[in-house]
Structure formats: structure tokens, C-alpha cells
Amino acid sequence: MMRNNNLKRREPLTDTQLLLTITICIFFAMYGLAMLVWGGGFLRFQQVFDMLNNNAALIIVACGLTIVMIGGGIDISVGGVTALVVMSCIVHMNNGGSIVTAALLAVGIGLCFGLVHGFLISYLEIQPFIITLAGMFFARGMTTIVSLEPQKIAHEGFKALMKTKIEIPWLGYVAKKGNLIPARMEIGVVVALVVLIVVFIMLKKTRLGRGFYAIGGNSQSALMLGVNVKRTRFLSYLISGLLSGIAGFVFMMHTGAGNATNAAGAEMNAIASAIIGGTLLSGGVGNVIGTFFGVLTLTTIKAIVTTSGLRDPWWQSITTGAMLCFFILLQSVVLSQRAKKKAKAKELLKE
Amino acid sequence: MQNDIVLSMRGIGKTFPGVKALSNVDFTLRKGEIHALMGENGAGKSTLIKVLTGVYTKDAGQIFIDGVEGEVSIRSPQDAQKAGISTVYQEITLCPNLTVAENMFIGRGNDVLVDWKGMEKKAGAILENLGIPARPKQQLGSCSLAVQQMVAIARAVDMDCKVLILDEPTSSLDDKEVEMLFGLMRDLRSRGVGIIFVTHFLEQVYEVSDRITVLRNGELVGEYEIENLPQVELVAKMMGKELEELGELNREEKPEEDTAAPIYEAHGLSSAACTNPFDFAIRKGEVNGFTGLLGSGRSESVRAIFAADRVTGGTVTMNGKTMKIQKPIQAMKQGIGYLPEDRKDDGIIADLSVRDNIILALQVMKGFFRPFSQAEAEAFADEYIKALEIKTASSETPIKSLSGGNQQKVILARWLLTHPKYLILDEPTRGIDVGTKTEIQRLVRKLAEEGMSVTFISSEIEEMLRTCSRLIVMRDRHIVGQLRGQELTQSNVMRTIAGGAD
Numbered sequence A: 001m002m003r004n005n006n007l008k009r010r011e012p013l014t015d016t017q018l019l020l021t022i023t024i025c026i027f028f029a030m031y032g033l034a035m036l037v038w039g040g041g042f043l044r045f046q047q048v049f050d051m052l053n054n055n056a057a058l059i060i061v062a063c064g065l066t067i068v069m070i071g072g073g074i075d076i077s078v079g080g081v082t083a084l085v086v087m088s089c090i091v092h093m094n095n096g097g098s099i100v101t102a103a104l105l106a107v108g109i110g111l112c113f114g115l116v117h118g119f120l121i122s123y124l125e126i127q128p129f130i131i132t133l134a135g136m137f138f139a140r141g142m143t144t145i146v147s148l149e150p151q152k153i154a155h156e157g158f159k160a161l162m163k164t165k166i167e168i169p170w171l172g173y174v175a176k177k178g179n180l181i182p183a184r185m186e187i188g189v190v191v192a193l194v195v196l197i198v199v200f201i202m203l204k205k206t207r208l209g210r211g212f213y214a215i216g217g218n219s220q221s222a223l224m225l226g227v228n229v230k231r232t233r234f235l236s237y238l239i240s241g242l243l244s245g246i247a248g249f250v251f252m253m254h255t256g257a258g259n260a261t262n263a264a265g266a267e268m269n270a271i272a273s274a275i276i277g278g279t280l281l282s283g284g285v286g287n288v289i290g291t292f293f294g295v296l297t298l299t300t301i302k303a304i305v306t307t308s309g310l311r312d313p314w315w316q317s318i319t320t321g322a323m324l325c326f327f328i329l330l331q332s333v334v335l336s337q338r339a340k341k342k343a344k345a346k347e348l349l350k351e
Numbered sequence B: 001m002q003n004d005i006v007l008s009m010r011g012i013g014k015t016f017p018g019v020k021a022l023s024n025v026d027f028t029l030r031k032g033e034i035h036a037l038m039g040e041n042g043a044g045k046s047t048l049i050k051v052l053t054g055v056y057t058k059d060a061g062q063i064f065i066d067g068v069e070g071e072v073s074i075r076s077p078q079d080a081q082k083a084g085i086s087t088v089y090q091e092i093t094l095c096p097n098l099t100v101a102e103n104m105f106i107g108r109g110n111d112v113l114v115d116w117k118g119m120e121k122k123a124g125a126i127l128e129n130l131g132i133p134a135r136p137k138q139q140l141g142s143c144s145l146a147v148q149q150m151v152a153i154a155r156a157v158d159m160d161c162k163v164l165i166l167d168e169p170t171s172s173l174d175d176k177e178v179e180m181l182f183g184l185m186r187d188l189r190s191r192g193v194g195i196i197f198v199t200h201f202l203e204q205v206y207e208v209s210d211r212i213t214v215l216r217n218g219e220l221v222g223e224y225e226i227e228n229l230p231q232v233e234l235v236a237k238m239m240g241k242e243l244e245e246l247g248e249l250n251r252e253e254k255p256e257e258d259t260a261a262p263i264y265e266a267h268g269l270s271s272a273a274c275t276n277p278f279d280f281a282i283r284k285g286e287v288n289g290f291t292g293l294l295g296s297g298r299s300e301s302v303r304a305i306f307a308a309d310r311v312t313g314g315t316v317t318m319n320g321k322t323m324k325i326q327k328p329i330q331a332m333k334q335g336i337g338y339l340p341e342d343r344k345d346d347g348i349i350a351d352l353s354v355r356d357n358i359i360l361a362l363q364v365m366k367g368f369f370r371p372f373s374q375a376e377a378e379a380f381a382d383e384y385i386k387a388l389e390i391k392t393a394s395s396e397t398p399i400k401s402l403s404g405g406n407q408q409k410v411i412l413a414r415w416l417l418t419h420p421k422y423l424i425l426d427e428p429t430r431g432i433d434v435g436t437k438t439e440i441q442r443l444v445r446k447l448a449e450e451g452m453s454v455t456f457i458s459s460e461i462e463e464m465l466r467t468c469s470r471l472i473v474m475r476d477r478h479i480v481g482q483l484r485g486q487e488l489t490q491s492n493v494m495r496t497i498a499g500g501a502d
Helices: A015-037 A045-070 A078-094 A099-123 A128-146 A156-163 A187-205 A207-217 A219-224 A229-255 A266-276 A288-307 A313-350 B045-052 B077-082 B100-105 B116-130 B145-158 B175-190 B202-208 B231-239 B298-306 B328-333 B343-347 B354-366 B374-387 B404-416 B434-449 B461-467 B490-498
Strands: A165-174 A180-186 B005-016 B019-030 B034-038 B060-065 B085-088 B163-167 B194-198 B211-216 B219-225 B262-271 B278-283 B287-291 B311-318 B321-323 B336-339 B422-426 B453-457 B470-475 B478-484
Touching: A015 A288, A015 A313, A045 A078, A045 A165, A045 A180, A045 A187, A045 A207, A045 A229, A045 A266, A045 A288, A078 A099, A078 A128, A078 A229, A078 A266, A099 A128, A099 A156, A099 A229, A156 A229, A165 A187, A180 A187, A187 A207, A187 A229, A187 A288, A207 A219, A207 A229, A219 A229, A266 A288, A266 A313, A288 A313, B005 B045, B019 B034, B019 B045, B019 B060, B019 B194, B019 B211, B034 B045, B034 B175, B034 B202, B045 B163, B045 B194, B077 B085, B085 B145, B100 B116, B100 B145, B116 B145, B116 B175, B145 B163, B145 B175, B175 B194, B175 B202, B202 B231, B211 B231, B219 B231, B231 B490, B262 B298, B278 B298, B278 B453, B278 B478, B287 B298, B287 B434, B287 B461, B298 B328, B298 B336, B298 B422, B298 B453, B328 B336, B328 B354, B336 B404, B343 B404, B354 B374, B354 B404, B374 B404, B404 B422, B404 B434, B434 B453, B434 B461, B453 B461, B461 B490, B470 B490, B478 B490
Parallel strands: B019 B219, B034 B194, B034 B211, B085 B163, B163 B194, B287 B453, B287 B470, B336 B422, B422 B453
Antiparallel strands: A165 A180, B005 B019, B005 B060, B211 B219, B262 B278, B262 B311, B311 B321, B470 B478
16 A cells, blocks of 8 residues: 555545444443443453354344345345244254254255345346345244244254353453353354354455445446346345344254244344444445444343343333434434535535 | 448447437547537437447447457447447446445456455556546545546546447536546547547537537438537537528517516526526516527526526526525515426326316415315316317326327416416427427417516527527527527527637
């Protein structure tokens, strides 16, 4: 960067980077505030790990949704697909299936949904909202067909897998009795972090990843620039479906039980996380690192609400709604300020 | 084929259902020349460009490109790019959310991974080489429109294009930016790129072009060297009149009413769409017209009077009193009516009945919370359906099922119902049959005799000369002259449009 004369000064942040920075700052500010005011659990690393343990599946789903949203689309079927995967895999394993075939089943179901969504949306050009809404109802319905009754996992090997936790002693804390309790992380979190890194690299470094940004920024232009818009859009839904499948498996590893209302509202939490993380619903701007922090921010808000004594579930909804509103306002204010600044600079140039 | 010819189109024809858009058009582009493609609305410029870029497939003719054996078949924009034809459109077709470098390289090549460093280095070199003031890592959206356009050109040049099509590239640029763009165009010319320059700004054509091809009504008028074609002749060719043929129209002497005070007067009026402030006044019972080529700013000017675009400056006086007209409703309350140029989008409400379309403007002025009774509305509608002889099954018929001419009459009725003191008619006769055209012209004269002031705009000069007693001539968004009385002749109008260049 220093070599080229053109590039002496530092480049101003792109919209994506700017929104990401805002999200990360807000998360740390909020978490810091929680540590100061409420202390207790917030002072332990285990709090962060619990947030991850409880939300590994959400992180994966939100990664998929971020890709779709960057491409200018929306996928609200993700929660339903996750639930269907959980139920199917549990029934499969309780009837003598192995962990490997269950994992393949999970991925298969996810890919099927992604395939159909992607085909209908990008090749037949039907509204993504409607198609994935249909997909959501379909998946929820299928879940009850697979089993009307709640199912509990009975597979011994899988139970062992569920209990396996990665212990990190140096991030642990000393309990009142004086013994050290290490920080515990579930395997699902590892999966989620791997997905996060893979998606991050894909979005940043591959032609496909940049294609998502291009079609989200302006699909007409992307077409003129030679991007295969239809295939790119198709792949965004396929990846989202695949990640919903993986999320289902991870969800199952966390809860070990299948229920028709599993992952209820996961799609909305995922959308909220992506938006808080700086992904624009209009497409072309966003980042999975932001989404990751979006999930953490959302979870922190909920933890703060619960800790401060408002235990009724509606308080969480209300604060989530308020935060979402706040973030969207912030985003639009920041971006419009930018546009104004640009216009002003142009006028100065004229004079 | 001669050696220096990069593109040769022969006998190109294209027919759309009911319209012959192009017939037997030839076009030749040489290496290292800027070739302007000129023509009025509907002349076939954009159809020709779209045939060349593969957006439309031609019905007849052949295309040859330097370096390619035999005829070239162009079926898609991708084919055109492969053949070395690149297009930069008026609307930027880049992604504003990506960086400058990405925009130059996305969609090219088949590598799975993006080589950011290499890409930015290459982009930096190209930008520097062409003298484009953009940085590779900059987000494209943060560049000015002119720079974005130049980035698009840089991309095209790097893709080794032989033919660069610039379709109305200067429409949204200011003077300084236009200069920058011209600099780049001249630079590319000296590197041997053949540039097709589509624009409606006459001055700009004469500033950079080497050669001009004129189309009219889908047919080739001719190809000319710029030195051999004075501006006034170019205008005549575009409008389809040879200068010698311009017989003086017989016209009766219209009395000049210099004594009457203007009913509407504007000083330094400007709007968001019309870039240059202008002065304008109209007297009671006067019919005046704005004329000029397409894009000369005539519609933008009248829209500024009606405040249809955001008004950015100027003072308005009506009957000697200073008025503030910032919104159409304020203009309406002062007795100004405006029949818009785009009937389909700005005029009719397609699904509403003829009656509802007629009473709309009056209803808006009265306020929506005080609706007219069914009987009142019926009476208004019937009165004007009769007065203007609108051919409709009933006043309940949806307006979209009427013919264009009758739709126009309905919109006219809408404004007449408000009894305006000053009525602006922007292309009221476009796309309607001859019978209705003359009816509307007669109506305009009659209204003026009854004391209404009318501004009348039309693309057809004869019509303007017949209807108006004063013509305001515009060129490249400036008022360049006013003609009245005996001066109102076709050749005068054209000379004024072309400027003193002959």
C-alpha cells in the first residue's frame, strides 16, 4: 500500500467495515457496562462460553442468512428446516441409525430445501420471501409428520458426544469452595466457529463470495459486469439450506430432544443478528464477523434483561425489538451522513 | 474492408411489433475516431446500439469487426464483450458497494480465489495510466458520478475493447466533469480505440467528435465529417428538413400585446432537475412555447414553473405579487395547471374511471376530506366529456381502456375543471392521432382567446409555429433566444437551436 503513490493516505472504511466497527464497539461497550453494573456472572468467561454454547446453532443459521441477505435476498425457512432436521435425526438414531448417517441426513435435508428455494427464486424469479415462507410452513409441517410427540435422544454414542465438552482451565474461575471450575465449551461451538471462519474466507477471498456482494449491490450491474447472477443467487440459497442442516445437527447436540416447536423464531433471531451485525436488508453490505457479534449482542441484551430482574419473557422481546430499531436507525443515519458528506465534498470541489 | 475500419454495420434492420425501428442502416467506425451518433427521439439510435451490444437481435443486415473473419453474430452482451465491444451507459452499471478495483475485475476470468493484491496493483496501474482520479481500494460509491463513469471506461479499455460505446455519458455530469471525461476520450482516441458517442448535447458533439452519423425515423440520413457539417445543418438533418426546403409558413399577423402586464413572472428560477436558472414571463391570453431538441431542458423548465421537481432558487411573481411556489399544490392554488409529458406515468391513474380522473385535480385542491357528491362529480365529468368530445363508453369506464388521444383529453379536462389562469401543456399531442392533434391545437387557441395563458411544448416545430405567438428556444439547458411575430419561421427556429455556428 505504501509503495504506490496513489495510495499514500489511508482508505476510508467501506460501508461494510464501518457498520462492522460500530457493532463491535457497541457489543464491547454493552458487555463492559454489564460487567460494571451487574458483575457476577458477567465477570466470568463462562458467561461468554454459555452464550456460545446456547447459540451455536443460531450462529450457523445466521451465517447462512447473512450470505443470502448480502445477495439481496431473504430466507425465513431456516428455523423450520432446523427443527425438521432435529426431529428427523433423532427419530433416525432412535430407530437404529448411526451418528454418521444422521449427520448425512441433516446435511441432505438442508441441501434439499436450499436446492428447491434456490431454483425457484433465481431461475423462476419468484419472490424469495414467499418461497421461503412456504418452505418454513412445509418444514414445520413435516416436523410434526415425522413425529407428533416430542422425542428424546436414546442413542448412547450421541449422548456421549453431547456430554463431551472442551475444558479450558485457564479461562475458568475459582468457586466459593476454592476449587477451580474450568470454562466449558461444547463441540457445537467448534462447528459454529469453523463455519464462521469458512464463510468469512469465502465471502472475502473467493470469486463466489464477491459475487454475492455484487448481486446484492446491483444485480443489473452485476449481470453487465459478467457475473452469473442466477447461479450466484442459487448458490446463496443452497448454502443457507446447507447451513440450516448443519445448524439442526448442532442444535440437537445441545438439546438432545426433538420437539415441533424447536428453533421457533430462529429465523427472526438470525435476521435480527445479521442486521445488528451490519448486514443491510437491501443487500450488498454485510459481514459474518458482524453477524457473530450480532448474535452475542442480542444474547447479551437478553442476559442483561434477565439479570436485572425482568424475568418475564416479553421483556426480552421488547428490548430486542427496541435494539433492532436502534441499530437500523443508527445504520441509516450513519450511511446518510456519509452520502451528505460526499455531496458536500463535491460542491466544495465545484467552487 | 479498409484497414483502419474497426466496425462496419451494413443494412441493419429491426422491426418491433407495429414499428419499424431500423431499416437498412449502415454505420462505419474507424480506428482512433470519436464518432457521434445523432438523432431525435425515436430516430433509432438506441435500437442500433442495442443491436450492436446484443440486447436486441437484428432482423436484417451484417456486422463486421476488425480482426474477426466474416460476419459476427452478437446474441448477448457477453458475445459483444468477447467481440471487443464495450458499452458504458448513462446509468452507471457498476456495483457501488464494491471497491474500484473489484469493479474493474469482477466477472472476468475463472479463478476461484480473488487475488486482492494483484488486482489492486493492476487497477492502480491502469487508473494512473489513464489519469483517472480514483484509488483502487476506494469504495466505488464514494466516487463522483464522473469518476464512476471513468472507472467503467477503464474496465472496458482493460478488457481490450476495440469499440467503446458511450451512451449519453454526460447527462448527469457538470461542466467540469464533462471536461474530464472528454480528456479521457481524447486520450483513448489517440490510443486507437474507436468511440461511438451518443448524446443530445450539440456543443459537446462539436467539441470532441470527428465524424457524425445522423439517423431519423429508423433510417440513415448520412455520415458526415464534422468540419463539413455546420450545426444548423445538423439540426435540419435531425429534424428532417433541408434548409432550402424551408418555405416560410403563411401566418396571420398575431397582435402583440406588449402593454399587458405579465400574469406570471419568474427570475432566476432553478430546480433540482433543471441546472441553469432562467427568467420567464407570460402575459394574459398569450400562448408561448419552449422549443429545443430533446434534452435541451424545455420540459425541465416548465416542471420548475409548476414545482414538479424540487425548486432550488429564484423568485416568482404572479399578478405583481411575490409568491412562494415550492410544491405542485401551491402552484395549483395559484391557478397553474400542468399537463405532464409522460402521460402514462405522470398523468393518468390507469385503474380509476374517467370521472375520477377528471375531478382529481379539483378534488386535491378542495381537500380529500371534503369529497364531491356523486351528482357533482357526475355533472363535472359529463360537462367535459361533452365539451372535449371524449370518446368513452361512460364516465365509469377505466381510463386505461381509452385511446391515447382520449386519455390526453381527460387529463386536459382535469386541468380545465380547475379553471386555471395559466396552463402548461408538455407534449400534449405526442402519440395521438392527427384528428385529435388539431382539436387540441384549436382548443389551445380558443382558451387563449378566452384569456387563459398557455405554455405549449411539442417536438413538432410546425405545430409550435401554428399554435404559439412566442417561442423560447433552448439549447443544452440554456435559453438561447426568443422568437415572435414575423421571426417565427422554421429556419429561424433551427438557426437559433443550432446557435450562430453557421
